[in-house]
Amino acid sequence: METFGVSGAAGFIGSNFTHFAIGKGHKVIAIDSLSYPGFLFNLEPWILKSRILGLKNGKDFSRVNFSIEKRHDRIYKKVFSNKVLCQIPDNKLKGYNITLFENKEDFTREIESFIESNEKLLFIIASITDEELINIILPHVNCFFNFAAETHVDRSILSQEEFIFTDILGTYNILKVLIKYKNVKKFIQISTDEVYGSSIEGSFNESSILNPSSPYAATKASADLLCLAFYKTFNAPAILIRPSNNYGPRQYPEKLIPLSIIKILKGEKVPIYGSGKQKREWIYVDDCVKGIYQVFLRGTAGEIYNIGSGFEIENLEVVQKIGNILGKNEDIYEFVKDRPSHDTRYFLNSSKIKSLGWEPETDFEEGLKLTVDWYIENKDLYIKIMESADFSSFYKLWYQKR
Ligand code: TYD
DSSP, rough: EEEEEEEETTTTHHHHHHHHHTTTEEEEEEEEEOTOOOOOGGGTTGGSSSSSEESSSTTTSSSSHHHHHHHHHHHHHHOSSSSOOOOHHHHHHTSSSSEESSSSHHHHHHHHHHHHOOOEEEEEETTTHHHHHHHHHHGGGSEEEEEOOOOOOHHHOOHHHHHHHIIIIIIHHHHHHHOOOOOOOEEEEEEEGGGGOOSSSSSOOSSSOOOOSSSHHHHHHHHHHHHHHHHHHHOOOEEHHHHHEEEEEOOOOTTTHHHHHHHHHOOOEEEEETTSSEEEEEEEHHHHHHHHHHHHHHHHHEEEEOOOOOOOOOOHHHHHHHHHHTTTOSSSSHHHHHHHOOOOOBBOHHHHHTTTTOOOOOOOOHHHHHHHHHHHTHHHHHHHHHSSHHHHHHHHHHTOOO
């Protein structure tokens, strides 16, 4: 059974994929910088009996958040100067048993000991932009899945540097290390349908032109091109996956569906951009994860695979459906100023991945009900996230102007 490297493993799709991969019997070396949407609890229960490691930057640093912050600071400064990329608040680490290593040799031995053990999950606090750490980790995996990315369009309108840093330079960093080693048989890069831009009718297939509208989509398109160029030039075993809008458990509540659920549960109104008539093709995260796994099993290096459900719906209708499930139909939304360069519609042709033997299994009504139930069950946790410093400051900055 292969050992997977999974970056962005504490985020939404990455954590759902990690659960699935462990269920399939794989060992997973999970990597995540624990930036704002990454949480160790997304990997529970596995994480509770797993080793969680970090590499200290220097002898002076006694606190994990400080040392890791410093690490990012150093790398970040190389590119954009003067800005700290990632800080891990203490409460994200509370209750977990984290071991920090002073030197690379001990750290590497810990990874080797995990490989020899019958443990399923090893978690490493690391950013994909950290070349030293990626260099240590990659020789121990057979297949690498890169879910790590800044993904929120609205944030990319407010500030672009984090997107350029993580989405482009982070991917480049993995590719650069990847071609040094021959043990990684497949490098699966999780991209997005947003690289194709908007289409009022018809669908995008894998050879449609790239026409990104947001800074976020532009950085993902850039990373895609790097992967394809590394495949052609250096034979890097890169495969691109372009999923449509995912929804389901463990999604950070800045995105439409979890935001709407929590807002309605709190008795607040959901902000609808513009007319609310924009359409998205929604795929339940479990279906997407299964598609990614199918690409691991049967996909070919240098190829691109769209993953869509074939189900599209207008934003306003999505919010109304959530209201219906929660038994609330009145005063649940308000129209706000539109997002600049707001894509009207995304829709994918997913026949290529279907030819690998994959089909979506969850219809929207069923998936939405499962998702709402999950957020009801975890309501207190998500209200806390929405009250956190990160979420509140973003919310104020973005929505106050709407
Ligand atoms: P989002 O979940 O941010 O995903 P994406 O922009 O990547 O598709 O948004 C989904 C749709 O919902 C998109 O058309 C924007 C819209 N939207 C709102 O109307 N209000 C909101 O507060 C948010 C977050 C999104």
